[in-house]
Amino acid sequence: MREYLMVLLVAAITTYAATNLVRRLALAVGAVTPVRARDVHSVPIPRLGGVAMFVGFAAAVLVGSRLPFLGDLFATSQEIYGVLIGAAVISLLGAIDDVRELDWLTKLAGQVIAAGAMAYFGVQLWSLPVAGVTVLPGPVLVTITIIIVVVSTNAVNFVDGLDGLAAGVVFISAGAFFAWAYLVSRDFNPPNVFTTATFITAALMGCCLGFLPHNFHPARLFMGDAGALLLGLLLAAATISMTGSVDPSSSAATTSALAAVALPVAIMALPILDMGLAVVRRTRRGQVPWKPDAHHLHHQMLKIGHSHRRAVALLYLWAALIAVGAVSFAFFPPLATWAVIGVVLVLAAVLTWHPGSSRRTL
Numbered sequence: 001m002r003e004y005l006m007v008l009l010v011a012a013i014t015t016y017a018a019t020n021l022v023r024r025l026a027l028a029v030g031a032v033t034p035v036r037a038r039d040v041h042s043v044p045i046p047r048l049g050g051v052a053m054f055v056g057f058a059a060a061v062l063v064g065s066r067l068p069f070l071g072d073l074f075a076t077s078q079e080i081y082g083v084l085i086g087a088a089v090i091s092l093l094g095a096i097d098d099v100r101e102l103d104w105l106t107k108l109a110g111q112v113i114a115a116g117a118m119a120y121f122g123v124q125l126w127s128l129p130v131a132g133v134t135v136l137p138g139p140v141l142v143t144i145t146i147i148i149v150v151v152s153t154n155a156v157n158f159v160d161g162l163d164g165l166a167a168g169v170v171f172i173s174a175g176a177f178f179a180w181a182y183l184v185s186r187d188f189n190p191p192n193v194f195t196t197a198t199f200i201t202a203a204l205m206g207c208c209l210g211f212l213p214h215n216f217h218p219a220r221l222f223m224g225d226a227g228a229l230l231l232g233l234l235l236a237a238a239t240i241s242m243t244g245s246v247d248p249s250s251s252a253a254t255t256s257a258l259a260a261v262a263l264p265v266a267i268m269a270l271p272i273l274d275m276g277l278a279v280v281r282r283t284r285r286g287q288v289p290w291k292p293d294a295h296h297l298h299h300q301m302l303k304i305g306h307s308h309r310r311a312v313a314l315l316y317l318w319a320a321l322i323a324v325g326a327v328s329f330a331f332f333p334p335l336a337t338w339a340v341i342g343v344v345l346v347l348a349a350v351l352t353w354h355p356g357s358s359r360r361t362l
Contacts, residue, residue, distance in 0.1 A: 003067045003194075004178075004202040010063045011206025015056030019214045022052040023221045031098045033222055045219055047098045050227025053207040054091040057234070058084060060203035069194050079196045082121020083237045089114040090153065090233045094226030104288075107225075108150070114233060115149035116142075123196070123237050145240055152239070153232030155271035158278055160228045161296050163217035165312050166271075169319045170231045171208035173267045174201040174238070176323035180330060181242050197242035204234045217308045235268065266326030270319045273297070305355035317348050 026032065026046035033045050061084050065074040074080060093110035096102060102110075118124070124145040136144075160166035178201035185193050208231070214221050223231075265272070274297045279289040301311035325341045 001182075001193075003064070003070050004182075004198065006067065007060045007064050007070070007199065007202045008206040008209070011056040011060040011203045012210035013056075014059040015052050015207045015210030016213065017210075018052035018055040019049060019211060019221060022048050022055075023214070025051070026098075026221065029099055031095075031224065033224075045222050047222040047224030048095060048226055049211055049215065049221045049223035050091055050094050050098075050225070050230045053211055053223065053227050053230055054087055056207045056210055057087055057203050057230075060206060064199060064203070070199060073194050073196065073199065077196065078121045079123050079241060080199060082118045082123045083196070083200060083234070085121065086114040086118040086123070086149075086233055086237065087230055089117060090229045091226050094224060094229040098224035098226055111150050111153055111229070111233075112146055115146040115236075118149070118233075118237060118240075119145050123241055125240055125243060148240060149233055149236040151272070151275075152236035152268065153229045155268060155275045156232035156235070157225060157228040158275040158296065159271040160223065161299065162308060162312050162315075163219035164212055164215050165315060166223060166228055166231065167208040167212050167215055168312065168316050169270055170235060171205055171212070172316060172319045173235060173323050174204040174208070176267050176320075176327045177201050177235075177238055177242075178205065180327045181238070183331060184242075195242065197238040200234055200238040200241070204231065204238070207231075207234075217312065232271075239268075267323040269322045269326075270297070270315065301352070304353065310355075314348070314352050317344075317351070321345060321348055 023046055026048040029048075031046060031048045033047050061080060064070045064080070089110065093102075093107060093114070097107060119142050125141045156166055156170060159169060178198055181195060181197040181201065182193055185195050185198065211223065211227070215223065278296060282289050297315065301314060302308070306314065321341065321344050325337070325344075328337045328340070
């Protein structure tokens with residue numbers, strides 16, 4: 001665990017330090033988000049924050065490769081290097097979009113290339129933990145891998161609408177996934193808590209933690225597409241790596257096989273829900289799914305009457321309820337887990353739909 005803490009701190013400190021430099025770069029190249037009808041900020045804000053997060057992740061990879069136990073992971077597999085290459089591709093794509101907006105087809109092509117690069121280095125589904133082990137033809141598994149990456153990157157991009165929202169939600173999601181991956185990997189044969197998934201999520205938490213002080217309301221810098229796409233790709237990489245490595249014959253088989261499929265969906269539930277609602281809403285209006293609007297979940301929170309910070313805090317609560325609640329079922333008695341979830345669910349509902357209660361509590 002100490003090595004993971006080191007990775008997290010390196011990513012956090014490097015991201016925090018690099019953000020100041022990236023902010024200056026964003027202002028110099030004109031990567032500034034203007035005030036648009038769908039936005040909630042009142043003054044233009046520079047973006048490109050994702051570049052700082054990529055630097056933080058790259059620093060974590062460099063340090064991790066030199067640590068005693070995580071170093072063995074780098075020596076025996078090229079997966080993390082594949083993730084680093086995919087992260088570089090997606091960050092470059094997002095940075096270009098932040099400076100000069102790209103069309104949707106170019107961005108989709110870049111996401112596919114990044115996912116393909118990771119698959120080339122082994123970050124892909126090799127089987128599915130369904131009905132024991134289900135092995136599909138290689139091209140099918142690579143295609144599913146790419147789809148997961150595309151969905152994850154766009155889900156995080158859709159939820160990035162309030163200061164600190166995307167970074168905080170991803171931090172919560174990565175933390176929940178790290179806890180599950182770390183505990184499940186102890187039941188591997190042989191036991192091994194040093195996995196690609198746990199490394200990626202530890203570094204991802206650090207990147208989010210280092211960026212949040214600059215991004216929480218009132219934000220001094222937005223992560224931009226460079227950040228949203230990067231966070232989504234790293235979450236997808238951890239999910240893909242862990243899902244393919246769960247052994248249904250392990251002592252945790254009764255929970256792990258199903259959890260390897262269900263938990264990633266639950267952990268990403270809030271961004272995926274927001275993206276799904278947006279696609280349905282826009283297609284019903286006869287619009288293309290990627291056409292921006294001001295009807296996301298965070299916009300609805302503001303319309304209810306919550307302030308910017310309260311809306312973000314409540315969405316954090318909902319993200320934690322779903323992600324941590326889903327992980328809890330793998331390790332705690334179902335009855336006790338349902339009881340705790342029920343209490344938190346009622347609290348979250350009251351705070352969400354009664355802004356007066358939120359003002360008194362938050």
